[in-house]
Amino acid sequence: MALWTLLRHRLQAAVRAPFVGRRALSLILGGFMALYLGGGLVLVGLVFDDLVREVAPGADPLLVAAKGLLPFGLIYAAVQVVMGSGLGVDPRPYQALPVRRSALVGVLAVFAPLSLWNAVPLAFIVAVGVEGALNGTGGAALRFGLAGLGMLTAVTYAAPMLRRAASDRPFRAAGAVGLLVAAGAIEAVDLGVGLVSLVDVSAWLFGGVVQGQILPALGAGLGLIGLVGGYVRWLRGAMVVDHSSPRASSDxxxxxxxxxxxxxxxxxxxxxxxxxxxxxxxxxxxxxxxxxxxxxxxxxxxxxxxxxxxxxxxxxxxxxxxxxxxxxxxxxxxxxxxxxxxxxxxxxxxxxxxxxxxxxxxxxxxxxxxxxxxxxxxxxxxxxxxxxxxxxxxxxxxxxxxxxxxxxxxxxxxxxxxxxxxxxxxxxxxxxxxxxxxxxxxxxxxxxxxxxxxxxxxxxxxxxxxxxxxxxxxxxxxxxxxxxxxxxxxxxxxxxxxxxxxxx
Structure with missing residues (x-):
């Protein structure tokens, strides 16, 4: 009942005249941009295996794509932290409804990944997975799709928490961003200090999931479960008081x-x-x-x-x-x-x-x-x-x-x-x-x-x-x-x- 009530409320809010009047241009341009980028990524995904075989003959296209999931996830999270707003979802319109707080938190956690933000990269992930399934690697393609979906879900839940932390401590956040930029500039950290690069970590984690290895799959699953649980707990605390404006910080x-x-x-x-x-x-x-x-x-x-x-x-x-x-x-x-x-x-x-x-x-x-x-x-x-x-x-x-x-x-x-x-x-x-x-x-x-x-x-x-x-x-x-x-x-x-x- 809570899910149906909130879905009906969300649909009604989307078609109210003031909402449409204020954001019509933004919605139209954003929709066209999403279609443009999503369509382009679908085309790239469909020919991705051919591109990989042309550049690196003998390489598995799904494993090559898995190597890029972690670096892409970090960049994608940074973009969402900067461009997004609020808690990822806005709980204020729903708090007046006769819905238990625990149910509201759960439903809002489900709503959060359902956005145009995730639809665009998901188009590429689905296209690569479908192409892999058509080439006879159905099991690996399914695992790649789940790995990509898990990465998008993790970014969706991590971004608002990072955004709130950055708003409360902007200069510490700027220092962290500077360190990430420096690490990204040298990328192959293993060449400098003998450690592994992000691509290597992504190949072990997501590549291992694609190959069906137990340890990487267990690590990715536990990490995602912990992140989802942390987001639900954080959202429950963040929606107690009206947090439309970031809190003053004493740091x-x-x-x-x-x-x-x-x-x-x-x-x-x-x-x-x-x-x-x-x-x-x-x-x-x-x-x-x-x-x-x-x-x-x-x-x-x-x-x-x-x-x-x-x-x-x-x-x-x-x-x-x-x-x-x-x-x-x-x-x-x-x-x-x-x-x-x-x-x-x-x-x-x-x-x-x-x-x-x-x-x-x-x-x-x-x-x-x-x-x-x-x-x-x-x-x-x-x-x-x-x-x-x-x-x-x-x-x-x-x-x-x-x-x-x-x-x-x-x-x-x-x-x-x-x-x-x-x-x-x-x-x-x-x-x-x-x-x-x-x-x-x-x-x-x-x-x-x-x-x-x-x-x-x-x-x-x-x-x-x-x-x-x-x-x-x-x-x-x-x-x-x-x-x-x-x-x-x-x-x-x-x-x-x-x-x-x-x-x-």
């Missing part, structure tokens, strides 16, 4: 943020922006996007680029070498997150307005926060660029100065023209927030660097001019701050009216 990372906040009102506003970024699903996605671009830039450190290549590059090739890796790698955080600075506060606009904070301090905090994000994007790949003595460091440094000095203040200025509130606690594939005023302010500044690149034929004038412009603007930040404060005062009431109207 070292929170104390470190508190120390920063005590440096002054501007720092306090910047710390509030950092906490909003780390505690909400939609804003964490911007952080994930910034990390992606930073990793891409790190890849350029091993690219065979010479100074002569920059000098002799034709216009279109110069654009490809500067726009994506230069302008957007260090500026992606400011551009992507900064354009919605005030919209992220739109759902609680009354509380924001009531806070006793001057407009100058508020704008200074947002400016400081985006400058810090730009510096973060610059520093992460800097060691690899320095160690490899890659000339691409010229592009990286030039556009960092330009982004920090010109783009960041312009993005903050453009954000004052937003008139739509965005839900920061809900991860959506797309939240439309177009603003003509914002585009008019920011877009021309993305064109300015190319005036230098195409007007001169000497490298020192091309990149030196862009860097000098950014440095001069960076030194003029106090002037920017006065102008931004006046612009905020001018647009403040229009923003408030727009945010209130967009919530109705």
């Amino acid at each position: 070292g990372s929170s104390e470190w943020l508190d120390r920063l906040a005590r440096r002054g009102p501007v720092w306090r506003e910047a710390v509030l922006e950092a906490r909003l970024l780390l505690r909400n699903a939609q804003t964490r996605w911007t952080f994930f996007t910034a990390l992606f671009f930073v990793l891409v830039i790190s890849g350029f450190s091993v690219s065979p680029i010479e100074v002569a290549d920059l000098r002799a590059a034709p216009p279109m090739e110069l654009i490809n070498m500067t726009v994506f890796p230069g302008l957007f790698a260090t500026g992606v955080f400011a551009i992507y997150h900064g354009q919605n600075l005030f919209s992220y506060e739109g759902t609680g606009v009354e509380a924001c307005v009531a806070r006793p904070v001057s407009a100058r301090h508020r704008m200074g905090g947002k400016l400081l926060f985006l400058e810090g994000g730009t510096l973060f994007c610059f520093l992460i790949p800097l060691p690899t660029l320095l160690l490899s003595q890659n000339p691409f460091l010229i592009v990286h440094t030039t556009f960092f100065l330009y982004n920090a000095g010109v783009v960041v203040p312009a993005v903050v200025a453009g954000a004052t023209f937003n008139r739509k509130a965005l839900a920061v606690d809900e991860q959506a594939f797309a939240q439309t927030n177009f603003s003509g005023g914002r585009v008019a302010v920011t877009f021309p500044l993305f064109v300015v660097p190319f005036l230098f690149l195409f007007s001169f034929d000497r490298l020192v004038l091309q990149f030196g001019g862009v860097a000098a412009l950014g440095l001069l603007s960076l030194l003029a930040l106090p002037v920017w701050l006065r102008g931004l404060t006046r612009l905020y005062d001018y647009n403040r009431h229009a923003m408030l009216r727009g945010f209130r109207a967009s919530r109705e």
